[in-house]
Amino acid sequence: MIMSIRPWVVVEPPDDRGLRRITVGGVEVGSAWSPSELRTVLGRLGYPKDMDLTDRSSLCWRGGDSDVWPDRAWRRRSVMVLMVVGLLVSMVLNVVIGWPDASGALTFAQRITGVLFVLSGVVLGAAAVAAVDYWGRRQFKASGAVVLLGAIVALATDGLLLLLWFEEREYTRHLLVYLPAVCWSLWALCLLVRQKSWQGVPQPKRFAAGVVATALLTAVSLAYSTMYQPAAAPMHFTLNAEFGKAWKDENLPFVHVPLTLRMKNTGGIPVYIINDLYTVRGRVALYSPEEKGLMTEWRQSVGKQGAREGEAELYVDQLRYFTVSSGRFYESGNSLDVGQEHSLKRVFQLPEDVGYDTVSVEVQISYMRKDRGKLDVEEFRSPHPSWNERDRRYYCEPAVCGGQLIYRGRVRHNNNLINVTRKPRYVTAVWSPGGRFISSISSFPFNFSGVGDYGEERRELERYGAARARVDSEISVAELLQSAGV
Known part of the structure; x- marks a missing residue:
């Protein structure tokens, strides 16, 4: 040759x-x-x-003879494996976090958050593939820049999760993923910067400008959808309670009084109805033409059984109230969409000589915005009677608690970033025909003692957009009897 x-x-x-x-x-x-x-x-x-x-x-x-081979294969492959594993773990985490919001969130901002996390998962997947080439033969010139972009994305997303976790500092199993991921991304970023991995890009300045601009836009979008909860669509309800024309029972000395209850969501957001209660009460009072003074008569009424401390009336003394009828008019956990209306008609009975001077009805509802959270309706709809001894978690002696129904179900925030950085939250509703009406959202277990973190309850009620609405109506018994021809 x-x-x-x-x-x-x-x-x-x-x-x-x-x-x-x-x-x-x-x-x-x-x-x-x-x-x-x-x-x-x-x-x-x-x-x-x-x-x-x-x-x-x-x-x-050139640059050394046949004996100069400085490659440390085990070290290079170890770094490559660690880089690929870290990128893949961050990719899976971001997709798991973003997909529920991207596919099922009710608001545009929440869907954008989900889409951004899914797209960041795609970038991290591409960076994992590029890492194999970058720590290999570098056949693709921009592989180092792609890996650097992946490390920046991982640090931004995992860092955001850690910042959100610091807000409450509650243990969650996801913390075992994104806390090490933050440490890994810091190591990866330092390593890539030290190696100047962006040098293979034809125009590194434009690449850097694009990365910075993308990071800023992403940060603003995430901050808007996560930290800021706009109140541009406030909740409005129309509640109405009306007494109808009474009629006399020909076979019994009773008067039948019809009652119509209506509820309509006139706001811009669908809601879950967490709890509802209507209570019909009859009022008994001692009338006197003598003017004792409004304050005197009010002081004499306060403390009487069934009296309302916030009500005072001249010529009327010793106000007392008795529950005539009480019930529910909407199933717990059901949603009420925008513009949807629900009505209910009931009939209660009064003796002809009942002795009440007025009859009043009070309607209360508690609700939660559907754009803030998703309630486990199947779990929430199953009531737990407080007198059931086999259910020790909710049991309370009837002599102490009487009879109550407890509804409890898991609620998930519509921004999945909240779910992965907090302990599970539960919606609790307590109802009884005697007027027990409690609704709360918290992470602590249910108990009858009322011991809990009320600061957390207030925060969670605000976070999930939970609130109450009520209406009442009153009619004189004389008018009812007259309409019945008594």
Whole structure:
């Protein structure tokens, strides 16, 4: 075989990873980490497998002879594996967080948050593939820049999760993922910056400007949808309670009084009805033409059984109230969409000589906005009677608690960032015909003692947009009896 004066094969100096490029006639034909890989490349070109690598008539060595192979394969592969694993873990976490919001959130801002997290997962997946090339033979010039972008995205998303966690500092199993992920992303970013991984990009300044702009837009969008909860669509309800025309029972000395209850969502957001109660009460009072003074008569009424401390009336003393009828008019956990109306008609009975001077009805509802959270309706709809001894969690002696129904179900925030940085939250509703009407949202277990973190309850009620609405109406018994012809 005739050789020219200039060697056919040139082995270039090792780069910062120990990889040496191989050229033949000025054309790159491959690269090698070790002498065995060099023989493999040359073998594909027709060179004998046992050729003498020290023969300078066949090979030209630059930047070191055949003994200079600085690659530390175990170290390089360990870094590559650690980088790929970290990127893949962050990718899975971001997709798991973002997909529920991207596919099922009720508001546009929440869907955008979900889409951003899913897209960041796609970027992290691409960065994991690029990491294999970057710590390999670097056939793709921009692989280092893509890995750097992935590390920046991982630090931004995992850092946001950690910041949200610090707001409440509650243990959640997701903390075991994004806390190590933040440490990993800091290590990865420092390593990539030290290696100047962006140098393979044709226009690194434009790439850097694009990364910064994207990061700022993403941060603003996430901050808007996560930290800021707009109140541009306030809740409005129309509640109405009306007594109808009474009629006399021909067989019994009773008067039947019809009652119509109506509820309509006149706001711009659908809601869950957590609890509802209507109570009909009869009022008994001691009338006197003597003017004792409003304050005197009010002080004498306060403390009487069934009296209302917030009511005072001249010529009327010792006000007392008795529950005539009480019940529900909407199933717990059901939703009420925008513009939807619900009505209910009931009939209660009064003796002809009942002795009440007035009859009043009070309607109360508690609700939660559906754009803030999703209630586990199937779980919430199953009531727990307080007198059921087999259900020890909700049992309370009837002598202490009387009879109550407890409704409790898991609620998930419509921004999944909240769910993965907080303990589970539960909606609790307590109802009894005697007027027990409690609605709360909290993380602590249910108990009858009332012991809990009321500060947390207030925060959660505000976070999920929970509130109450009520209406009452009153009519004189004389008017009812007159309408019945008594």
